[in-house]
Amino acid sequence: MVAILAFAALAIDVGQIRMQKRQMQSAVDAAALAGALELTACGSTTDCTAMTTAAKQAVLENGLTVATPLTQCTGAASGLTLWVNNGPCELGSASADPNYGNSKYVEAELSTPVDTIFAGLVGFRNMTITVRAEASGTQPNYCVIATADSASSTQGITLQGGSTGGIDAPNCGIYDDDSNSSVALVDNSGTVTSQKFMVVGGKQNSGATITPAPTTNASALADPLSYLSTDGDAPSAGSCTSQSSLPGNGAILTPATFCSGIVLSPGVGVTLSAGTYYIEGGLTVDTGANLTGTSGVALYVASGSVNFNSGSTVKLSAPTTGALAGIAIWQAASDTSAINLDAASTSEYNGAIYAPTAELTLNSASNAAACSLVDVGSLMLDSGATFSIGTDCSSFSSSKAFGAGSTAIVE
Numbered sequence: 331m332v333a334i335l336a337f338a339a340l341a342i343d344v345g346q347i348r349m350q351k352r353q354m355q356s357a358v359d360a361a362a363l364a365g366a367l368e369l370t371a372c373g374s375t376t377d378c379t380a381m382t383t384a385a386k387q388a389v390l391e392n393g394l395t396v397a398t399p400l401t402q403c404t405g406a407a408s409g410l411t412l413w414v415n416n417g418p419c420e421l422g423s424a425s426a427d428p429n430y431g432n433s434k435y436v437e438a439e440l441s442t443p444v445d446t447i448f449a450g451l452v453g454f455r456n457m458t459i460t461v462r463a464e465a466s467g468t469q470p471n472y473c474v475i476a477t478a479d480s481a482s483s484t485q486g487i488t489l490q491g492g493s494t495g496g497i498d499a500p501n502c503g504i505y506d507d508d509s510n511s512s513v514a515l516v517d518n519s520g521t522v523t524s525q526k527f528m529v530v531g532g533k534q535n536s537g538a539t540i541t542p543a544p545t546t547n548a549s550a551l552a553d554p555l556s557y558l559s560t561d562g563d564a565p566s567a568g569s570c571t572s573q574s575s576l577p578g579n580g581a582i583l584t585p586a587t588f589c590s591g592i593v594l595s596p597g598v599g600v601t602l603s604a605g606t607y608y609i610e611g612g613l614t615v616d617t618g619a620n621l622t623g624t625s626g627v628a629l630y631v632a633s634g635s636v637n638f639n640s641g642s643t644v645k646l647s648a649p650t651t652g653a654l655a656g657i658a659i660w661q662a663a664s665d666t667s668a669i670n671l672d673a674a675s676t677s678e679y680n681g682a683i684y685a686p687t688a689e690l691t692l693n694s695a696s697n698a699a700a701c702s703l704v705d706v707g708s709l710m711l712d713s714g715a716t717f718s719i720g721t722d723c724s725s726f727s728s729s730k731a732f733g734a735g736s737t738a739i740v741e
Contacts, residue, residue: 357394357440360391361388361412361438362463362739364385365382365414366436366466367384376433377416381414381416382414385399385436385438400414401414401415402415403420410440413438414436416437417436418432419431420437420462427741429466435740436465437463438464440461441458441459441460443456443457463741465739465740466738471525472554474704475504475704476508476706477507477707478514486514486531487514487708488516489515489540494714495520495711496522496716497520497711497716499522499718501525503524504528505548507530507550508529508531513531514531514546515531516535517537517538529545529547530549532546532547533546555682555731556686557730567587567632568608571589577600579600582602583600584605588608588610591634593613593616594616594620597619599620599622600620602622603627604623604627606627606649608630608632609634610634612631612637612667613637614636615637615639615642616642619642620644621646622645623647624678626649626650629658629659629660631659632665633662633667634665634667636661638671640672640673646659646679647680656726657729657731658680659679659683659685661684664687665685668690669691673695675696675698675715680699680701681699681701681703682705685706686705686706688707689710690706697718700723701726703731
């Protein structure tokens with residue numbers, strides 16, 4: 331009977347420990363995934379606040395409360411303790427963990443002492459439970475997207491860049507989401523480089539140089555910026571501003587509702603102060619004019635076309651916080667007017683260009699911005715310079731537009 335009671339007591343303790351370990355494993359898996367989702371937000375900063383906060387919240391949502399997480403396998407445990415390590419360090423070497431020190435992975439570890447019930451009678455009063463998990467994260471896959479929702483276009487993407495026109499997106503992908511057309515992609519000429527080029531419909535011709543070759547008949551892609559409309563983030567028109575729609579050279583405009591559009595005449599240089607500009611009647615930057623809004627500017631075009639003409643210089647950088655974080659130009663879905671980018675090679679579009687029902691024409695346009703996303707109804711690559719897409723989007727860490735892509739548990 332004594333032996334039976336001893337084994338029964340052992341079973342109770344082991345069962346309690348196994349139950350708590352299962353709960354902790356679920357929590358640490360969630361913490362690793364939550365941390366990996368913030369990899370893009372952290373940029374080059376390991377274990378940034380966004381990552382550790384997300385991991386701590388994931389543990390809390392799994393029924394466990396921890397103090398501020400420790401990082402990179404440093405610090406002493408005190409009660410229930412969470413470590414968030416980017417890259418992994420717990421196993422001590424690359425031979426023990428192939429992801430050791432790799433900043434593309436996030437390791438989460440939970441440790442806590444557990445008091446026994448009956449094992450203490452034979453000297454085992456407590457023991458420590460430690461669980462760990464690793465997750466990897468991927469940045470958003472696509473930075474040039476044609477939703478093929480334009481009333482005036484039958485193709486998603488048309489390439490006729492000639493010998494000097496191209497799109498350079500080596501660190502991200504291009505998606506032609508024209509599911510209703512057998513010629514969704516017309517590749518007459520030009521040079522396109524990307525990580526991958528997906529086409530929902532079919533393609534016509536093979537005159538362009540596309541690396542890698544497009545994949546046709548792909549599945550449809552959900553619009554990554556559709557949250558702007560569903561979340562009700564569209565700005566509302568205010569009273570018409572008294573600021574001139576034809577500003578003079580050296581003018582500094584402030585956020586307002588421009589009911590007659592904005593036109594920069596040749597040779598005029600204008601600066602935009604930080605904030606959101608509601609524009610009716612379009613925006614034109616004429617040849618030789620300069621438009622600068624690099625302190626956090628969002629342009630919402632409710633009606634009219636956007637034209638950045640040849641020889642002009644446009645430098646825009648989107649807000650880094652708020653509902654329009656990461657959005658540089660947003661043309662309303664009700665506005666199907668074309669967007670024409672033909673500005674000089676020093677132009678910068680730092681943030682997203684979103685025009686879900688309009689055609690964007692790239693004609694002799696370049697882009698020197700660190701981070702860009704093009705999400706339009708259709709895209710026309712015309713002759714001219716190469717339009718480059720940068721993917722260093724760490725400055726837009728709070729933007730849904732540039733949030734991390736998918737994550738997966740790897741250990």
